[in-house]
Structure formats: C-alpha cells, structure tokens
Amino acid sequence: MTIRQNVRQNATLREMLAAEYALGTLKGGARRRLESWLADDAALRFAISEWQDRLNPMSEFATPEQPSPEVWRAISKQIGLKKAEQQSRKSFWLNLREDLSFWRGLGMTSTALATVLIAVLLTRQPEVAVPQAPMFVATLTNEQAQPIALVTGDAHNHKMVIKVVTRQAVAEDKSLELWAVPKDGAPRSLGLIAADGTVTLPMPAGSSPDSIPLLAVTLEPKGGSPNPNGPTGPVVFKGAWLNI
Template sequence: MDYAKTERADALAAGYVAGTLRGPARRRFEALLPGHPALRAAVRDWQDRLMPLTASLPPVAPPPHVWAAVERQLWPTVAAAAPSPWWQRLAPWRALSGLALVAVVGLSVLLATPPPAQAPVVVVLQSTGKDPAVAGSLVASFSGDGRAVVARPITPVAVTTDRALELWWAPLEGKPTSLGLIRADGVTVLSRGRLPGGLRGSGIDHMAVSVEPPGGSPTGQPTGPVVFYGKLQL
C-alpha cells in the first residue's frame, strides 16, 4: 500500500486522531508512523484541526477504581501484596455502618456536584466520489450531550452558487433527518435540538451530506447526490 499518497494518508490519520481506527488496524498504523513522514505529517495536521475542539473542556480526574485497575495491570505483585481494604477487616456490623455512611456521603456529593463535562464526539465525513465536481472533506463535532452540532470543511469544498450542502443524520435502518444547511467555506453552528434524545437516544448510526437547491431539500429527504459520508462510533 502506498502510504505516500495524500488522500490515503489523510484518511488513515483522520481515523487515528478521531479514534475510529481501532484494534489491529490502529496498532499497525502506529507501527508504520516512524517510517512514513507523510503519515506523521497527516497526523499532526489532524491533531491541529481537531484538538482545539476539546480545549475548553475542564480536566476530569479518573475515579479511584480506574487507577486500581491500572496498578493491577502494571504491578500485579505489588497489588496482590497490598493490605486488604479496611471494610474487609471490620466486624460485620461496623462494615455495614461504614458502608451506609459512605453511601450517604456519596449521595450528598452526587446531588451537590454537577456531572463532569462530556467530551465532544467528532465525525469525519469523507468524499463518496458520487459528484466529481464536489471534493474535499468535512467534520461534524457534537457537544457532549449530543444536542449541539458544529460542522466545518477540513479541506476546501467546491460547490456551485446554485447549489447548497445539507447535512443529514440517519439510524442504521430508516430515513435520514436533516440537520440543516452547512457552509462549504466555513464553520456552521447548527440549531440545538436537531437530534432528539442526543447521540445515544436518537439511534444515530451515520451522517451524510447531499447537494441540494439553495433553500435545501424540497421533499424532506436528500434529492441530490450524497457527496460525503461518515460513520458514528460511540
């Protein structure tokens, strides 16, 4: 495979940075990075594009059980030799009262503390090649709750003045629903609430962009060629 080709390197780097390249494919890509300058450059480019989307999010400390699992993986001997938790050394009645106190304190903290901000979800939409006159690539970024969407072209998108781009979402089976018209030359902030139930509650499976008349699809469904497509992976 010729990884020096710009389009191939860009597509692989997009999936790597966005997190959609997983398993053996991701490990193979990481092994290729040291020997392929084109891949490294594409990864840096995508990091520069996508990382600012998360810059405004406050850091969230991982829960203690996550660190405990990491320690068991890295230092299994030390973890096995660690003393038993305090509740395992207490008499049953003291353990029960201690757990009850922990539950009460935990509930009060949960009620008083707002949930941590959720990271945005990024969907990269690649060209389908169905309209040679429309080329480039797009990215759609959902807020953590999935109810706000920002779309922008990653590379220049050519569209004639008598046509417009319309963004759609669709479940695995079923008709697509419009998220609205998007700009071919800049950032589009779409109205909130276009995705009922958020990302998980809506059942969204993929996104697409079609070419439509200037005012959008007159039928409520894509009427022109679907020129961009992206799969959502949560």
C-alpha cells in the same frame, strides 16, 4: 488548488490523512498517492510518524474479537465470493446502512482514532471551534476516502460543530445539507453546512450513535431539499457517527 497543495497548506487535513494512513484505513489509490508525496514532504512524514507513535501502544489493549456475520458478508461481497444481490431492489439509503455495518466492525479502532484526532485538534488547532467536551464525532469522507469534514457533537449543550477541512466547490444555486441516517426510517435533516469553514447547528434529541449510526451530506437545490420527507440530491460525503 491541487489536492497535494491543499495537504501542504492545510495542517488539519494533513493530520487527518496521516492518522488514517497510520491506522490503515486509507486504502487503494488514495494511500498510494499519499505515499508518493512522502519523499519531498517532511511535514507529512513527521505527522505520520507521530500518529504511528500514538496509535501503536493502543494495540496492546485490544482484545481479540470475532467478526460479526455482517462483516464477513461485506468482505465476501467486496472480493466477489458471492454474487451481489440485485441493487435495484434496494434504496440508496439502505446501501449506506449496509456499508456502515462493515465499517462499524472496526469500531474499536475508529473510536480510538476519533478520540486522538479530537485531542490533536484541540491542542494544535486552537482556532477550530469544537465543543469543550465532545460526546460524539464523525469524520466525513468522499468516495475517494478523502477527509472532507469533522463533525463533533455536544449532548450536554445540544450542539454540533461541522468543520470543513477540504473546501468544496458548490454552485451558487446549490447547498450542502447534513442528514442523520437512522437505523430505520427516513433520513432527518440537521441543517445546511458551508462549503468551507465552521458551522454550528442545533443537535436534536435522540441524535446519539445508538439511534443515528451514520451522518451524510447531500448536494441539494439552494436552501436545502424541497422534499420534506428526505434528500433529493446525491450523497457527496458521509461517515459513521461514534461515541467517544
């Protein structure tokens, strides 16, 4: 199944892409590709229009905020104003944390998007098993900025629900493993997730965005990483863990 066919048939994925398009976080080739579908996809046009109607009033309440030095450094690095630091000196997980510092500069709009997205899933997708009163949320995307999974966390019941909205092709000898990436220290495994559908996992104490700003999924050997100290496979999708 092509990506376009998936968007046509998967209402949840269509809503997530429309939300990111309306918010402006869908960039580059992914944005141009979606725009090329609009002429003959009435459902997608309607979804984008609805999201624009929802999000535009929010701008009236947004107060000006000076970007942090981390944001400016990230922008400078992205457009090549400064020579990139030697990546060989950095671990892959440190790079993830540095990427996160840029995106968290957009925290107000990201949290607003996450809040409205949860509302849509609760009202339009009754089959999606999400907590009654989710406290935390993350939209996990791949390298092409395609939404792969929605993660919601319920601090009261110590549970998190992972809804995969774009089915993943995973070999029989591989597993997808979810990790909490703390501000400092090694990533912590939260458990295995399915290549499709919904999985509920226990949410350990201390899993709030204050201490765990990022969630990531890696492709591991069957049954999960054999290394007790962290992942062994590549990161396949990731996203900021936010309060709502």
